[in-house]
Amino acid sequence: VFVFEANNRCGKWLSLWISSWQLLFYFTMISTIRGQIRYSIPEEMRSGSLIGNVAQDLGLDLKRLRSGRARIVTGENNQYAELKTDKGILVVNERIDREELCGDVTPCSFSFEIILENPIELHRVTVEILDVNDHAPTFKNKIISLEISESATVGSHFDLESAYDPDAGNNGLQNYVLSTNDNFVLKQQSNADGIKFAVMVLQKPLDRELEPHLSLKLVAVDGGSPQRSGTVTIEITVLDVNDNTPVFNQSLYTTSVVENAAKGTYLTTVAASDADTGSNGIVTYTFSSVKGKSAEMFDIDSLTGKITVAENIDFEKDKKYEIRVIAKDQGGLSDATKVIIDVIDTNDNAPVINIMSFTSLVSEDVPPGTTIAVFNVKDSDSERNGLIKCSVDHDLPFKIQSSLTNYYNLLSNVHFDRESTNEYNITIIATDSGSPQLSSQIALHLKITDVNDNYPVFTKPNYSAYITENNSPGMSVFSLTALDRDWNQNARVSYLLEDTQIKIGASLVSHYVSVNAESGVVHAVRSFDYEQIKEVVFAVKAQDGGSPPLSSNVTVKILIQDQNDNPPQVLYPVQTGGSVVGEMVPRSADVGYLVSKVVAVDVDSGQNAWLSYKLQKVPDRALFEVGLQNGEIRTIRQVTDKDPVNQKLTVIVEDNGQPSRSATVIVNVAVADSFSEVLSEFTDFKHDKEYNDNLTFYLVLALAVVSFLFITCLVVIISVKIYRWRQSRILYHSGLPVIPYYPPRYSDTLGTGTLPHLYNYDVCGTTDSRKSDLKLGRAGNQNVLIMDPNSTRTLTRIQSEKCILDEPDSPAAVDQSVEDTKVAAMHLF
Known part of the structure; x- marks a missing residue:
């Protein structure tokens, strides 16, 4: 309990009053840390006259008065006192007439409150007005x-x-x-x-x-x-x-x-x-x-x-x-x-609400129980008619708590969430207890300021997009979108690429794609090749602009779509520059006889790799046909004696892309029952060609010799090595320029059972032609003809092969085969 009493200088009037009246002391209980002081001054003092030193009497620092924006709050119409915050004193604001203020009531006094903010403090000041003999009876x-x-x-x-x-x-x-x-x-x-x-x-x-x-x-x-x-x-x-x-x-x-x-x-x-x-x-x-x-x-x-x-x-x-x-x-x-x-008394006065302090902006992270406003309610009625009850809407997260007499605090009741409700219209209702009840209300508008308490959220749990290979670098693939429920800077989302390594080549993701930090648009940094990389999987982080920033990640998958940018590659028969590979068909072959099979692959995928086979150029279309899907060359009629021995078939292999790509392979077919017949025909063919094209041959030969002398060391060595490296997986290794070719009695890879299982081969094809392989089995009982017009060596390797004619068990057939081989070798020489 503190008692404060300040007597102002009142000149002669006050000294006479003091001599005749004993000053009274007033005791006031102070609620919590709030203070109450009382001053006594005579009436009719001039404006600006000192009432008392508030700062000293309340134990407050002048800086606290200024920082707390100390001010007088009162519900009265007249302001009789003024607070000088720079000096911490109370002065008379206007002339005070005790008789006008109180009439016959004694003692005469008026009260007001001094409020400070940050934190809020409320102090009550009572000023007693001492009478001066200014009226005559x-x-x-x-x-x-x-x-x-x-x-x-x-x-x-x-x-x-x-x-x-x-x-x-x-x-x-x-x-x-x-x-x-x-x-x-x-x-x-x-x-x-x-x-x-x-x-x-x-x-x-x-x-x-x-x-x-x-x-x-x-x-x-x-x-x-x-x-x-x-x-x-x-x-x-x-x-x-x-x-x-x-x-x-x-x-x-x-x-x-x-x-x-x-x-x-x-x-x-x-x-x-x-x-x-x-x-x-x-x-x-x-x-x-x-x-x-x-x-x-x-x-x-x-x-x-x-x-x-x-x-x-x-x-x-x-x-x-x-x-x-x-x-x-x-x-x-x-x-x-x-x-x-x-x-x-009748209940003829409604309560009057006066807002003393109000904070219109409140952060959403303030704890429950935070003071939003301090207000005063007065009712001029008495007893029950002047008994006040204050309330707010029950749906709003606020409550009213009484502090001093007739003073109330508006407090928050829950944790705010700006993303759910960013502002409140608060109506404070003061109702008396009279009959009928009278009430008054006042509206407050409270805004909730944002705190960065929400993570950015992508609109999808994961993203996938397609891009066609051979795209142009810098191409926009698609756009990411992340939303943040916060506001202003806290809701400003930036997109960051998580630069991790990917499986293909252990390269960084940033070598393939980039993300626009502002718009979230994903760009292709380079041109993609479907044959090298099928998909790019990476993570993108969405980060807001709050402090500290919050972020979330999403997985993005870019699937590369194939484009028909690779032509078919023929694995069999192998086309070489110095040899002619032929297939031999006996004249006794039945309809549907399997002559050969063209094997090709396409490193593209999907329908771009669907191959079809067609005969582009053939001497007699009525004799041979090629399977559209399997590339098998078969006879479509019985072979006759009128059919020429040498048949040159041109097969075109096309894929199903748009536009389609193709490759061409030449298959030489010899229609004969023995090697001697083939060699005889080949010899005649050779001499005719030499006679007819003699001039062309010498010109080509001269050009070849000059070219050979010019690039002997460089071209031959490099060409041979490159060639052997590229063909290492599809050709067996041989030191001779003659490529052995085995008879076309294949196993039925489709399982149709139409081919005899006397000769087997395995074709291992990959999307990379350099890694393809052809594994050949042992020779069967069909005829094989290897012709090399430019060769000067004997076909000793042919003699060493196990070549069996139509009757492999007959000794005469074996002798005849050996004899024919020798004759063929002599003709070749």
């Missing part, structure tokens, strides 16, 4: 007219009009003084509420014949310094004998009236009786001025004594009225009674 009328019968007995009382002094305490009305006279003395009395009034007492009988008229002075004196007074003239007319005074039937009347009662509302009726008859027995009723304008609020019928409402009655201004009613007869005799009128 006054009478309602300048002249008091009395008519007194000369028969009035000694000791008769004559009530006089009371004076009114709005000052309080010693400065108020203290005494009455009557001018010197022989007939009357003054007797001073007080009501229960302390109002003083004067009564003249007759001490010497009047003699109308000697003095028919008396004029006296009544002086009302206060106790201030300097003393002030008011004077009224008493005009006394001496009447003839009236020896009975009016007498009220009650010494006290009590009644009540509801505030805001309509004018003319009946309150009560006073009655007095007079034993006299005639004009001396006629009684009239009047009000005696009490408490200034109190009597003006009511009317009294002078003949009946009926009291009614004359002005609007406000409980908040006056809760009770006391009126003295004078009953006077025609002889001037009178009696007095008191009428007490209690005002009954």
